[in-house]
Amino acid sequence: MKIDLARFRETFFEEAAEHVATLEQGLLGLERPDADPDLLNSIFRAAHSIKGGSGTFGLEQVASFSHVLENVLDRMREGTVQPTRARIDLLLRSTDVLKGLLVSARSGEAAPAELEQVLADLQREQASGADPAAASAAGGEGASEHAAPPQATNAPQLRRIHFRPASDVLLSGLDPILVLRDLASLGEIREVTCDTSRLPSLTALDPEVCHLAWTVVLSSDACEAAIRDVFAFVEDGADIQVSVAAGASAAASTARGPAVNERATPKPTADATAPAAGPAFRRRASDVEASSSIRVSIDKVDRLVNLVGELVIAHSMVADVVSHFTLDKLDRLQAAVSLMGRNTREMQERVMGVRMMPIGSLFGRFPRMVRELSGALGKDIQPEMSGEETELDKAVVERIGDPLTHLVRNAVDHGIDDVETRRAHGKPEQGVIRLAACTQGGSVIIEVADDGRGLDKERIHRKAVERGLARADEVLTDEQLYALILQPAFSTADKVTDLSGRGVGLDVVKRNVEALNGSISITTTPGRGTSFRIKLPLTLAILDGQVLLVGEELFVLPLVSIVESLRPKRAHVKQVFGDGEVVMVRGDTLPLIRAHRLLGVPTEVIDPCEGLTVIVEHEGRRVALLVDDLRGQQQVVIKGLDVNYRRVEGVLGATVMGDGRVAFILDVAGLIRMTDPDAVEARRALAHARAETSYAPAAAAA
Amino acid sequence: MTEDRSVSHKSREAEARAQYLTFHLGEEEYGIEILRVQEIKRYPAVTPIPNSPPHIKGVMNLRGSVVPILDLRTRFGLPAVEHTRFTVIIVVTVGTKVVGLVVDSVSDVLAFTASQIEPPPQLAMGTKDSFLTGMAKHDERLISLLAIDAVAEREEPVAVEEAA
């Protein structure tokens, strides 16, 4: 049977990335005085898992590096060496190298440049104080597999094998018969005798105890080690003897086997088979990037499966009532339908829940960042985190990362003072940055707080006046005042440090949060600290979209509706019925819809052979949509137009793009409907009216 | 005693006086109840809404909300003009909705008592009559007070009918 495990490579890389994060977080956690004693175990486990998985996929560099790393960690775990700052520095660097090695294994890029240096440092660390022989042996093992494979003798040999398993062998879930079968696979069994001499009478028989022994005469070209290997699982407490059968095959008739009573040394069962690395495990680098998957816990899937089951039952109830329907069954029908409704709603919620992931995956990046930034600034800052398990939509987690990073940088940079200043103010030298998340009703609250100097109201006001954001005599509430620092290009730092690039300020944070339908607020106490509170909706209506350009406007087309995009050859575009147009795409004739006309957007790209046509599909109907150009694909947050306006034909909703502008999300079904002749006529009238009233020197008088 | 009375008298008077934000469209001056005004903004980046009536300029991003922009000139049939540095958006609430109004410039906050407001004149302008709640005089200025709900909400397809 050929089983290809290459499909699990991607999972391994994702998992490995998590293990690397665990390593990094754990190492940082070790420096804390209140470090959890189990922390080292989980760090060790992470390195260990990477080693195990990488070996299976034939990623030898990763395997051998993580092996050395594991050894160093193991010594720490045993308490042989202490987690000093220097050691943790080295381990953190190793984590980086490991991360780089994984990237290089995944994409085919070159191995990280620091590999050799770090590996040398690690090996030195591994060897220091340890038994040098053991260290070098361990170092070699990860890379090169076990020693030479068992030698095979060419000519088959006859051997007599005696096997009396331990009497409790059955209680280990082992069956001696299987051992005999395994033995048979090595060659040809000439003779088997079963020794029943120890078998008690039926009344005294304990069926859980093995009383039997066997003697087998085997003709095989396998060496003795291979034969003993068959008994690897059952050798404990067993009597196993292997000897060359007397008067056997001519070639070996005189030779006797070595010490028959000697207890076989356990041998790894790995030896005989080929190493796991093979061409099947290699993938092209281009395959790697497309993956964008969600990992879902088995629990969630199980609950979904159960729900589907209930839904099927509810459906059959409805079907049953309907198939023999009489009016007196109306109650039953209503009950069944409402049950189905409940199931459907719950299902909807749970399916959305599949997209949820803990915010801890994001928080994980901050301890390291804080450590490095504060080190560079001569500050001593301890990050504290809580609520890491709080779940948020995957897309929200991905998009809130940058704003949080900015807030944390900001806190390190401007919020918390250096050690001397803190001491002078009678505060503990070590500052604290707290990241907290929790669920509150339908929202998630994320807080980034520091115990630094707090915001300076005076200075903010002065700056606001300078920037024309407030009048000098204006009296602002605290809330209004703090809100000013979220305005574009507002900075209260007296000097620009190299850490937080002032180009992007808190206004970007605010904009990103708001694009996610969230809000941000600030509280501060002079001398005590500042806290930024971000409130985000638990779930979002999110859509995978293709961004496209028509005229000067960006639109988003749901990816699910897109079949393909192409630039038609001139011969493939035809006029029909006067102003109707079609595009021929591989034998299909598709109506050509000019997006600029449908959407009333002026553009210069009116030749289908110059723009791009996007083939979209709805309910089996395909049309070719002419647009100017395609931009990237991205996930967008859908905002209903009817919240402040009304529904618009052909438009599913709006979204806020990265630059803060609104773009419309197109509704393919609506666009197709809009090509009906009546709709076309109405639109023409509207366009006419628009032209009349838009700015023009000779505009109609009032 | 006397002080008390004067205070209560004042507050009664204050109750009767409604405050209006006034703004210009060309030479004409209009007023909107100040309680309906959420904020005043510079003219933002506006994304046109496909196939919308002419007076809907498009939508803007207001702190993550998508808010329609309504051009009052077009709405009132005034000639369009180029935007100046005084052109602003008055963000108003209409029921649960938030709408931005484009005006040439904002001028004042004025308070009128009921007696200063006269009923709107019959202009024989059809639907546009209902855009006003009244007219107020302030010194020599005549200020048209807007029925903002009617202006923003009623989506009668004026333009299409006219063009058809």
Add this chain to the structure above:
Amino acid sequence: MARTALIVDDSISMRQMVAFTLKEAGFSVIEGENGQDALTRADGQKIDLVITDLNMPVMDGITLIRELRGKPAFKFTPILMLTTESQDTKKQAGKSAGASGWIVKPFDPGKLLAVIGKVLP
């Protein structure tokens, strides 16, 4: 009827690979994330084979093996441990807890099935 295997590993990729290989070989598969999880999932199920990692959070493999062997339903069930340790100590600990045998990582599907053949007819 298909035989059922319980696969216990905190590494998803490892678990998936073992599960996939076994499914290809005709097993139906129950997966557990750690010892504790596996015990919960195995409860009330008829299981013909257990493959477990040793190094896991919450409940490690050795404890799981001991727990399983204590249950009448698992008295004779083959239990294989997945291990990267080439040292005897882990194997011995597993064996004395009641493991039938071991599979050394890294492995390939052929090797995995060969080892299973040693403990399941």
